Amino acid sequence: MDPPEDIEDIDDYLRELMEYTLGLPMSARTLKLKIQAAEGSIMHRREQCFALRSQLMERDRIIECIKAESSLNEHALKKHEIEHERLIVNRADLLTRCEKGENESKLHAPGLQALMNFNDQAEERRNKAESHVHHLEDKTSKLSEELQFFKQKAEVECTENVLVDALISTLINKGEVASASRSFLQANSEFDSCEKMLQIWDSLKSSTHNILALASEVKKLQKDTDVLRSNLIKAEEENHNTKKSRNNAVEKKIDFNDTATEQLLQTCINLT
Secondary structure (H helix, E strand, C coil): CCCCCCHHHHHHHHHHHHHHHCCCCCCHHHHHHHHHHHHHHHHHHHHHHHHHHHHHHHHHHHHHHHHHHHHHHHHHHHHHHHHHHHHHHHHHHHHHHHHHHHHHHHHCCCCHHHHHHHHHHHHHHHHHHHHHHHHHHHHHHHHHHHHHHHHHHHHHHHHHHHHHHHHHHHHCCHHHHHHHHHHHHHHCCCCHHHHHHHHCHHHCCHHHHHHHHHHHHHHHHHHHHHHHHHHHHHHHHHHHHHHHHHHHHHHHHHHHHHHHHHHHHHHHHHHC
8 A cells, every 4th residue: 555645645544554454444445546546557558458459460461561572572483493494304305305316316327417407406405595594593593682682671661661650650649640631631632642542541551641640730830830920021010110100200309399499599589
């Protein structure tokens, strides 16, 4: 049992502590406070679980997208491997036919020249096949490197998106994200991109909602800045007009005083 922070509850706390030490049952107020504290803790844990579940679902979706892209690249790689194996089989077949032709040329001297020509052609096809095989091997190696590069790039982009989304979430009010983002799209619906996003509103990602809400806040700040700038210009104009009116009044007063002084001097001269 923790001591109360309020000084007025110290007596009640001491009395309940003595009752608890003597083994007496706790009061209904103490039980109620304990139940309220437990319920608050349970509610807090439940909110944490919901937040963690949402994060896990988003990460699972990103992982599935990366797996799907990897599966497509792996399928293309397997296709090239099959083509590579087929060319190897064709090469072996050509070599077999070449050897067979050489054996037949030994048995059939009259057709030796024809078989030699066929051998030359077979050798040429074999060279082309080997060149094709080397080309496919190089292409397969490049595809493997590109696959690894895209995997790493996807992981980096995934981490970057999560960090950016977390940063944007700290700059906006989470309770107003949906309304602010939708209001921004509706206010700018004359643009095709905003109109298309309104049409697919239900399928937009949470990070997109956060960015739209942040854009809405920036738009509001720009409007407020324009209003403040306009008010500042008006205030400067009013200040300038006020100073000008004040200077005119002072000049008129000085002219009036000069005229009165001249009249007084003239009166004194006449009296003399």
